[in-house]
Amino acid sequence: MSKLGLCLMVTVLLAMALPVAVQADSSWADRISLNGFFQTRYEVRDFGNSEFVLRRLYVTAVVKANERTTGVITWARIGPDVQGQSNVDWANIFVDYAVNDQWTARLGQAGTWLGLECWEGSSVRLALERAAFLAGVYGNSPRGLYYAGPWDEGIWLRRNPSGSEPMVILGVSNGQFRDADSTHNKNVSVDLKWQQDWGLFGVSWLDGKLTNPPTTTDRSALLGYVRWNPPDNPLGFQAEYMQGKLLGSDIDGWYQVSYSGLTEGGTAFVKYEEYDPNTGSTGNEYDALHVGYAQHLDDNNKVTVQYTNGENKGGCAKTADQIGFQWQMAFK
16 A cells, blocks of 8 residues: 555544543444454465465455444555465445335445355354455455455345345446446346355356456356354254356355354354356365364454365465464454
8 A cells, every 4th residue: 555545544443432531421433433453374284385374464444424424434454365465454444324124235345145155254154265256366366256355346235134034235346346337248147145044055157248458348246155064053054056257267165164162152164165267177186174273262363273184286286285273353
């Protein structure tokens, strides 16, 4: 980030925080809140460098302007991600406007509603990274459906469920992540999410184009998912399956996670995944088994240890074994 961008970020956050600090008894104290988290880890790899990594940092300001209007601004430091890139940028800048008690409009730059792992924040995920068919594989090959991050610029309409109905999210976005759109093509999406007493299930559909100069190719997906996590039950299960198109190829991928709470605040998990970035040819698949344990030390701190046994047939290094130790600190 440039010095100008950094100064702008500091100015915005200080401007938002100033009314709270100076007039703690005013209405501003109830309208503005700050939250966020960061993840720092040490990774030992058999296919490249072993290193200390500041993987993610998010600082979010939530402004409740009035009963109908909420603004969200997230400043982020991300990376090195699975593509080996780092950046400091604005992740979220959007407004939520409650049209009525059931419909809400979201306009701006925001995260996708697709599936589970891409929709939910990284602070709640057990495994260190999203599935390969979503985020890609470390080392820039192959790329996943959201290899440049889960954000896009557009408009989304959300219908909150009534009774047994699903939550419905309809979206139109640029389809270029956070980059400018150089074409008239737009991505359209539909997400249906059913919340149940025993967990959650749903389906997501995405269709559009991705411009990767000098070419423009289809970018689409049909994804189904389920999470079984009954209350007061130490066992849980989550799975997603996706078929789609990306960068001129047909793709498919899936994963499943089984987990169990072994100690107070601690969860052991096993995740298996497969990703084929080109179903029209052979010898380029990625598959991996992740075994790990996550322990909440308190409301703010969580440590995770994970071992990955992976094979990346399409990468320069065919093995993708890794050990990671991560510390997460969250605040709100």
